[in-house]
Amino acid sequence: MRGALVWHRLARARCLPGAALCFLTIVGSQGCVAENDPSSVTASVEPPKAGVLRLATTTSTRDSGLLDVLVPGFESQQGCRVDVIAVGTGAALRLGEAGDVDVLVVHARNAERAFMAAKYGTRHEEFMFNHFLLVGPASDPAKIHALEPAAAFARIATGKHVYFSRGDDSGTHKRELQIWEQLGGLVEWVDYCEVGQGMGPTLMMADEKQGYTLVDMGTYLKFKEKIALVPLVEEANSLRNPYAALVVNAARHDKLNAALAGAFVDFLISQPTQRQIADFRISGRALFTPTRLDAAP
Amino acid sequence: MELLWDGLTGALQLLLERDTLVLRAAWRSLWISGLAVALAGCGGIPVGFLLAQTRFIGRSVCVVLFRAGMSIPTVLIGLVCYALFSRRGPLGGLDLLYTQWGILVGECALAVPIIVTWTHRAVGGLDPRAAETVWTMGAGPLRRWWVLISEARVGIALALLTAFARCLTELGIAMMVGGNVKYRTRTLTTATAVETARGEFDRGVAMSTILFLVALLVTVLHAWCNRGKRER
Numbered sequence A: 001m002r003g004a005l006v007w008h009r010l011a012r013a014r015c016l017p018g019a020a021l022c023f024l025t026i027v028g029s030q031g032c033v034a035e036n037d038p039s040s041v042t043a044s045v046e047p048p049k050a051g052v053l054r055l056a057t058t059t060s061t062r063d064s065g066l067l068d069v070l071v072p073g074f075e076s077q078q079g080c081r082v083d084v085i086a087v088g089t090g091a092a093l094r095l096g097e098a099g100d101v102d103v104l105v106v107h108a109r110n111a112e113r114a115f116m117a118a119k120y121g122t123r124h125e126e127f128m129f130n131h132f133l134l135v136g137p138a139s140d141p142a143k144i145h146a147l148e149p150a151a152a153f154a155r156i157a158t159g160k161h162v163y164f165s166r167g168d169d170s171g172t173h174k175r176e177l178q179i180w181e182q183l184g185g186l187v188e189w190v191d192y193c194e195v196g197q198g199m200g201p202t203l204m205m206a207d208e209k210q211g212y213t214l215v216d217m218g219t220y221l222k223f224k225e226k227i228a229l230v231p232l233v234e235e236a237n238s239l240r241n242p243y244a245a246l247v248v249n250a251a252r253h254d255k256l257n258a259a260l261a262g263a264f265v266d267f268l269i270s271q272p273t274q275r276q277i278a279d280f281r282i283s284g285r286a287l288f289t290p291t292r293l294d295a296a297p
Numbered sequence B: 001m002e003l004l005w006d007g008l009t010g011a012l013q014l015l016l017e018r019d020t021l022v023l024r025a026a027w028r029s030l031w032i033s034g035l036a037v038a039l040a041g042c043g044g045i046p047v048g049f050l051l052a053q054t055r056f057i058g059r060s061v062c063v064v065l066f067r068a069g070m071s072i073p074t075v076l077i078g079l080v081c082y083a084l085f086s087r088r089g090p091l092g093g094l095d096l097l098y099t100q101w102g103i104l105v106g107e108c109a110l111a112v113p114i115i116v117t118w119t120h121r122a123v124g125g126l127d128p129r130a131a132e133t134v135w136t137m138g139a140g141p142l143r144r145w146w147v148l149i150s151e152a153r154v155g156i157a158l159a160l161l162t163a164f165a166r167c168l169t170e171l172g173i174a175m176m177v178g179g180n181v182k183y184r185t186r187t188l189t190t191a192t193a194v195e196t197a198r199g200e201f202d203r204g205v206a207m208s209t210i211l212f213l214v215a216l217l218v219t220v221l222h223a224w225c226n227r228g229k230r231e232r
Helices: A002-036 A038-045 A059-064 A066-078 A089-097 A109-117 A149-158 A171-182 A199-208 A217-226 A258-269 A271-279 B002-016 B020-053 B059-069 B074-085 B100-124 B128-136 B141-151 B153-169 B172-178 B188-197 B201-231
Strands: A052-058 A081-087 A103-106 A121-136 A163-165 A192-194 A212-216 A230-233 A240-248
Touching: A052 A059, A052 A066, A052 A089, A052 A258, A059 A066, A059 A081, A059 A199, A059 A217, A066 A081, A066 A258, A066 A271, A081 A089, A089 A103, A089 A109, A089 A171, A103 A258, A109 A121, A109 A240, A121 A149, A121 A199, A121 A217, A121 A258, A121 A271, A149 A171, A149 A230, A163 A199, A171 A212, A199 A212, A199 A217, A212 A217, A240 A258, A258 A271, B002 B020, B002 B201, B020 B059, B020 B100, B020 B141, B020 B153, B020 B188, B020 B201, B059 B100, B074 B100, B074 B172, B100 B153, B100 B172, B128 B141, B141 B153, B153 B201, B172 B188, B188 B201
Parallel strands: A052 A081, A052 A103, A163 A192, A163 A212
Antiparallel strands: A103 A240, A121 A212, A121 A230, A121 A240
């Protein structure tokens, strides 16, 4: 009996180092999260004066790094904090419909029109565009190099080549579907992989499996060094990708910061910001073309 | 609240309508985690048992390492598997990346520390007199171990159930190694993440509800096992 008791004590004592290690691991990982989360850091430094602007945007704008250049300027101008929620265009529009965000930056014209027509938004301003490109393995098994986008898609489909689609209702996915629509609808084949993820992961997956995928210029340039895929169809007019800012209708929801949202859209189409967009480059290449820039004086 | 309610009714509807995407994702989740736990059990139960029953140098270090292994984040396991299975990785030739088998390997790695630790605890927590009694009755080592394993069976069942619940509900490995490819590697958790990313919140809630129901079933089994343990 006594032996059993001592044994139990020993067993308990032996648990301690393990428990301590677990605890440390958990505390450590949480510390890291807090450090990496810029919004929480900002919040703890000083409370903003004009409140918080919640901006839902597409992963492509965030991943390109453009927002990191533009947003701080707006924050210091208005003395506010901008919380960026990066999701696909579809999810961003849903967040807007639900009144969970004040302003949207998205790229899917048809969906934007529907959003405005349903009075979910009060303002719609296109302010820049970039291009999509079709990338694929350097060996180009489908022989799509320099074809028109629709013809290239048709070749990939008829040859049943490996193709990665984001499949997440994002602006890029919607554009793909538009092209398939032109070709009489999408008929999925075995190596048509819908991955339901952001542009970065999808591009990496296509690279791993040496497949084709449609990608926006910003994300491509960001990942260019890490991947072996090459641009095969680019700079086609039909692959133009216009971005718009939308103010969510404050009359439909409480607690929306309509004034700040309006100020943000004004900021985006203002001349200094438009020039900043024009000057924004990744590895020496301009990413976005501003559409509201007056001719140089 | 409306969203959650719509999600619940939506979940029932998806099940009743036999929505193929949902059912296939559910089935894939179940068989991958089930098989992963079975394989991890084949390795993990003996290891946990040996850790509890034998004495060797570095044994307590092993115990602590396995216990720490229970708190490895799944994204880290996913990342390691990705690095191994990548085209540029050492195991790239196996072509495991973005396949169900890749997820299976990752989930095994997730389940092993859980099973080892809980088996170790269950066997170690047995009344030492049990081993002594069998010993005095003249049983050989194999026979003795078998008696101990059957004595600790409730604890081992708990270990397997815990590991199963963890594998079933993890997202990091399934997303990074499986890649969430529609019709091929989409599981309930990655499907939930995707439907949410698409803005299809009601479908997301529906999927996670199904996941929760399965997890609930496991928990009930878990509790039922535990009850048996107390009564004895």
